[in-house]
Amino acid sequence: MFNKILIANRGEIALRVIRACREMGIGSVAVHSTADSDAMHVRMADESVCIGPPSSTQSYLSIPSIIAACEITGAEAIHPGYGFLSENAAFVQIIQDHDLTFIGPTADHIRVMGDKITAKDTMKKLGVPCVPGSDGGVDTLEDAKRIGAEMGYPVIIKATAGGGGKGMKVAGSAAEMERAFMTARAEGKSNFGNDEVYIEKYLTTPRHIEIQVFGDGKGNAVHLGERDCSLQRRHQKVFEEAPGPSITQEERDRIGKICADASANINYIGAGTIEFLYENGEFYFIEMNTRLQVEHPVTEGIFGVDLVREQIRVAAGLPMSFTQEDLKINGHAIEVRINAERLPNFSPCPGRITQYHAPGGLGVRMDSALYDGYSIPPYYDSLIGKLIVHGRDRPEALARLGRALGELIVDGVDTTIPLFDALLQEPDIHSGNYNIHWLEHWLETHLQPA
Incomplete structure (x- = not known):
């Protein structure tokens, strides 16, 4: 069993992990931005390390800072909570490269399930029922309109790297396809750095x-x-x-x-x-x-x-x-x-x-x-x-x-x-x-x- 776990998160979920660690007799390390110096998870953890300024990109999303916090405190494992780096395959790989343990799935599992098209294809092969949709990504508006006509409207266009409701647009008819298709691609690009989209049948009352x-x-x-x-x-x-x-x-x-x-x-x-x-x-x-x-x-x-x-x-x-x-x-x-x-x-x-x-x-x-x-x-x-x-x-x-x-x-x-x-x-x-x-x-x- 681990002697010390670093929680790469903040707020209530960091507290949730700290409580589990305490019940298991495991030391806990909180990381925090300068804006979170007085946060409850910092107060409750056995140790804490400031990893950057308020911006999450310079603190809770800073992989070098989190790895450095492990090295400073001697933490052997990292619990990511949810959000931030919890589904970042590169983060998991870097953790393993530093002989640390990621408390979660493998980098390969995160990578496969993080891409919606690959995830759907994988689940189909495993016998999991899927929403009818395009076979892979849809690159052009012409293809999107063809698929919409074949599948029947309404359809939903989704960014392959999307999440949290971003990069998802519904087209109720062929006339709405261009706006929905272009908007979903734009949101995918701006939020996830990937403008690939796919199309699924839109269920009306699920x-x-x-x-x-x-x-x-x-x-x-x-x-x-x-x-x-x-x-x-x-x-x-x-x-x-x-x-x-x-x-x-x-x-x-x-x-x-x-x-x-x-x-x-x-x-x-x-x-x-x-x-x-x-x-x-x-x-x-x-x-x-x-x-x-x-x-x-x-x-x-x-x-x-x-x-x-x-x-x-x-x-x-x-x-x-x-x-x-x-x-x-x-x-x-x-x-x-x-x-x-x-x-x-x-x-x-x-x-x-x-x-x-x-x-x-x-x-x-x-x-x-x-x-x-x-x-x-x-x-x-x-x-x-x-x-x-x-x-x-x-x-x-x-x-x-x-x-x-x-x-x-x-x-x-x-x-x-x-x-x-x-x-x-x-x-x-x-x-x-x-x-x-x-x-x-x-x-x-x-x-x-x-």
């Missing part, structure tokens, strides 16, 4: 269902059920739950086994998430995230496992501490993402926290790096906390979420807490009757931008 997988890198893998992440704004998840309210046990077993077998066949190591669009009882692969997900706590809630602890174990060469037969769903869990954003425009709202109180009680978990007097810097993502609740069933989890939101106090900045208070008044939320477009439509009528 849900977003993702399967949590976990492998030991030695040909063994399991699935930990699904999460429903259908409530999204601009392709960004805001509300996640497990198990999915629309998924039957038969469907769960079927798609779960497909995903676990696919992961085992490629000797996948660590946590991964295979994401699908789900419509009319069918699953269609869209991408695989080769890292821990923001919403991993809802899976931990219903299975009673610590996914970060498990990541560390298998990275150290130990076997998984559970088998597929050990994994039994217990109750229902929901997570809502609390962002420092001003409604109704969802504009970032950094600033000083004048009062913070986390909710508590049975079945309530608050993952956050906030504290009284903390100043949220303007340089990073606006996510400031995740409220997770667990209940014996979905109605109890929803009731517990409402109670916990009422206890949560974040003063000094605007947040998205009122959004979730409003959503809990909606019958569709309580019935689970929604898809990936539901929230966008709801916002158009309930939260009009100023």
